[in-house]
Amino acid sequence: MRIAVLSSVLFLCAVLRLPAQNLVQNPGFELGPERWSLFTPPGYENSGAKVEIVNDATLRGSRVARLSCTSVTRFSFSSQTRIPVAPGMRFRVKAVYRAEPGAQLDRDSPGLILRTNFEPPSKADASIPPLHIGPLGSVSTVVGKPMAIPSLPIEWTEINAVIEVPPSASIMTLNILVWRMRGTILVDDVSIELISDESTLTAPVLNMSADEIDSGWRPWSGFTWLAIANPDFELGLNGWDYERDNGMSQPSPHAAKSGGYGLRVKDADSTRGSSVLSDFIPVRPDARYYLGWWARINQGHGIAVYLRLYDAKKRELTSEKNKTEIKKVIPAEDADFRQYSLEADALRQSAFVRIWIHSFTADQVVADFDDFILMEIAR
Numbered sequence: 001m002r003i004a005v006l007s008s009v010l011f012l013c014a015v016l017r018l019p020a021q022n023l024v025q026n027p028g029f030e031l032g033p034e035r036w037s038l039f040t041p042p043g044y045e046n047s048g049a050k051v052e053i054v055n056d057a058t059l060r061g062s063r064v065a066r067l068s069c070t071s072v073t074r075f076s077f078s079s080q081t082r083i084p085v086a087p088g089m090r091f092r093v094k095a096v097y098r099a100e101p102g103a104q105l106d107r108d109s110p111g112l113i114l115r116t117n118f119e120p121p122s123k124a125d126a127s128i129p130p131l132h133i134g135p136l137g138s139v140s141t142v143v144g145k146p147m148a149i150p151s152l153p154i155e156w157t158e159i160n161a162v163i164e165v166p167p168s169a170s171i172m173t174l175n176i177l178v179w180r181m182r183g184t185i186l187v188d189d190v191s192i193e194l195i196s197d198e199s200t201l202t203a204p205v206l207n208m209s210a211d212e213i214d215s216g217w218r219p220w221s222g223f224t225w226l227a228i229a230n231p232d233f234e235l236g237l238n239g240w241d242y243e244r245d246n247g248m249s250q251p252s253p254h255a256a257k258s259g260g261y262g263l264r265v266k267d268a269d270s271t272r273g274s275s276v277l278s279d280f281i282p283v284r285p286d287a288r289y290y291l292g293w294w295a296r297i298n299q300g301h302g303i304a305v306y307l308r309l310y311d312a313k314k315r316e317l318t319s320e321k322n323k324t325e326i327k328k329v330i331p332a333e334d335a336d337f338r339q340y341s342l343e344a345d346a347l348r349q350s351a352f353v354r355i356w357i358h359s360f361t362a363d364q365v366v367a368d369f370d371d372f373i374l375m376e377i378a379r
Contacts, residue, residue, distance in 0.1 A: 047073035099152035103183025118169035248274035255368035262370035301332035302363020
């Protein structure tokens with residue numbers, strides 16, 4: 001832990017000596033969706049939420065993120081950049097956005113929010129509330145009526161605020177939240193810049209009464225994003241264990257939901273199955289976890305994604321034999337990419353979790369997987 005903290009301090013000192021720089025990786029989407037991921041919360045999987053990177057030469061770059069949905073919903077497009085921070089540091093957080101014709105806001109909705117998430121140095125520490133930046137630059141730990149706007153702008157408009165890192169925070173991440181709207185919003189030039197401690201905060205953090213808080217905010221309030229090594233297979237199979245895969249799983253551009261690669265599983269063997277396992281990811285006992293991903297079946301059937309729990313000595317706690325297996329079977333009729341999810345409570349002895357992509361021994365199947373995300377959900 002001392003080494004990790006020292007590394008963060010050295011990083012921050014180095015940044016302080018440089019002119020203001022954008023700490024977000026791929027902030028203008030010129031590299032496509034690289035270092036970004038889509039998340040649709042449980043209950044909104046059929047809202048048509050999607051993100052495309054499209055050409056638009058009206059700003060500095062040539063590409064923008066196009067966030068759209070076919071029904072009123074909430075979803076996020078999240079940066080995978082993890083920024084080391086220290087309490088009291090101040091950052092300017094900003095982005096530009098505009099709505100396409102026909103986009104509609106739900107009542108008392110801000111439409112688009114920039115959300116900064118904070119992590120403590122240890123999972124044993126208390127969770128830290130996020131900060132939400134509304135379209136008018138207001139900042140709050142929750143989302144509610146004071147952030148609402150009458151309509152979405154059709155010209156490029158900036159969201160901009162200076163925030164202060166709260167006590168105990170050591171890592172900051174960023175989500176772009178589409179909030180209770182229908183239609184399409186374009187987003188570009190996302191930025192987080194470290195500024196001097198003397199910089200004035202844009203506004204104090206809003207305190208909202210209970211009747212002002214958006215009821216839809218509560219399911220979002222307790223998510224902590226967990227790091228998965230190479231969750232989108234853009235780095236091949238780095239970070240994944242495929243020793244017992246029997247050569248059935250390979251990164252492929254034809255398997256990509258977003259970016260350049262996804263994972264294609266080709267199991268043509270009726271006596272053996274595939275096996276691709278993530279690295280061990282630390283978890284807390286008795287916490288609840290959410291796993292999301294995209295998948296499709298190209299041919300055949302018989303493949304699933306599992307959450308496998310382990311104790312501190314990395315002995316597996318979940319198994320088919322003791323009826324504690326946690327899995328989601330991909331339906332054979334899903335020929336198009338669809339978002340899937342699993343939710344599960346960690347067992348009392350749990351210290352680690354692994355994601356397992358496995359085709360069944362007796363079945364034959366060709367399937368694609370991409371864009372895994374894992375989160376701890378506060379109860």
